[in-house]
Amino acid sequence: MAPPRRIAVVTGTRAEYGLLESSMRGIDAHPELELLTVVTGMHLSPRHGMTVDEVEADGFTVDERVHMQVDGDSGLTMAKSLGLGLSGLAESFGRLDPDIVLVLGDRDEAFAAGVAAAHMNIPVAHVHGGDSMDGAIIDDSIRHALTKFAHLHFPVSEQSAARIEQLGEEPWRVTTVGAPGLDDILAGEYTSPEAVRERYELDTARPLALVVQHPVTTEAEAAGDQIRATLDALETFDDLQVVLVYPNSDAGGQRAIEAIESHPLGARAMTTRSLPRRDFLGVMAAADVMVGNSSSGIIEAPSFGLPVVDVGPRQSGRQRAENVVSVGHEADAVREAVERCLTDDALRQRAATCESPYDYGGAGERIVDRLATVDLDERLVRKRLTF
Secondary structure: OOOOEEEEEEEOOHHHHHHHHHHHHHHHHOOOEEEEEEEEHHHHOHHHOOOHHHHHHOOOOEEEEEOOOOOOOOHHHHHHHHHHHHHHHHHHHHHHOOOEEEEEOOOHHHHHHHHHHHHOOOOEEEEOOOOOOOOOOOHHHHHHHHHHHOOEEEOOOHHHHHHHHHOOOOHHHEOOOOOHHHHHHHOOOOOOHHHHHHHOOOOOOOOEEEEEOOOOHHHHHHHHHHHHHHHHHHHOOOOOEEEEEOOOOOOOHHHHHHHHHHOHHHHHOEEEOOOOHHHHHHHHHHOOEEEEOOHHHHHOHHHHOOOEEEEOOOOOOOOOOOOEEEEOOOHHHHHHHHHHHHHOHHHHHHHHHOOOOOOOOOHHHHHHHHHHHOOOOHHHHOOOOOO
C-alpha cells in the first residue's frame, strides 16, 4: 500500500485560515492523505493576536513556523517580508518534503509558498484564483501571478475559472469548487448569535454593526484617514453597537490601527485584534450591518442575508450578491449607506433573499477529493500555455 500523500497547507492570516479549515479537516481525515500545517505571517504576530494559538486550539499540529513579518508600514517592509517568507518557506518544504503545497488567495504568504514550492518541483494547489478586484490593491497581481506558478486551480466561481483559463491554464487543471469559507456556515459550525451576544456583552435591543476595514495598498498613506472617515460616520449613530476588528498587516495597516486607537469610537466599540473564526461568523449572524472592505462582506455575508456597506475600491470588480452597497471613503456617504442598510426595508429584503455567486456547497470536500486523486506525474509539474 502506498504511503499517504503529504499535503502541506500554508496559512498566514486569521481570515485565510478560516477559509482553509474545512479542507484541512478533510485532508486530516482522509486515509490516503497526511496533513502538514505551515504557519507564517500574521499568525505569529502579537500585534495581530498571535492567531497561531487558534490553529492549535482547533486541534491542528503546527509542523513549521516561518517568521516573515518585518516591522514597518510601507511597501518596502512588505517586499522585505516577502523575501524572508520565500527563504523560510523553502527551508520548511525542504524539511517536510510534501507531495503538494496547498495555498489560498492573494497575500504574500501564499505567493512566497507558491514560488518556493514551484522552484522545488513541488506541485502547488491554489484556491481562490481567478478572482478580480480591478487592481485596487497589489492582491490582484499576487493572485494572477500565483496562478502561473500553480499546478492545480480551485476557483470559487465559474467566472473565476474562466479567467484562469484566459491566463493560458489548461482546463484539466481547473476544478470549480465554490467558496470554502461557506462550508462551516452551511454546516452551522459557528457560534450562535445568542451566545455571541452573551459572550461579548452585546445588547439584544440595540442594532449591531461589524466593522472590518483593511488598508488599500495602492493608497497606503491614506489608510488612517480612510478608516477615520468610516469611524466618523459610525460615531453619528447614538444607539449603534460596533464590533471593530483590527486591519491586516498590509502597508498602511499601522496607520489604520493608530486611527482606531485615537478615535472616540475605538474606545466605545468592542475593539479586538482578532476574533476566532466561529465567533466572527457568529457576529455576522447577529449583526444588522457590516461595514468596511473585507472580502467576508462579499463572500460570506450573503449566506447570512447581511447587508454590507463596502467602503472604497478594495473589493471593486469582485462578483457580489445584492446585499452590498458600495461607497467611497467619505464619512457622509458611509453614514447614509449605513442608515439605508439599517432602515430601508426593500434593501434589507434584497439582502435577506439574495443568492450568493460563491455557494456551490461542499468546497472543502471537492478540494480534498482532487488532492487525493490527481496523478502526481510529470504532466502535473510541466506547465504549458494553451495559446
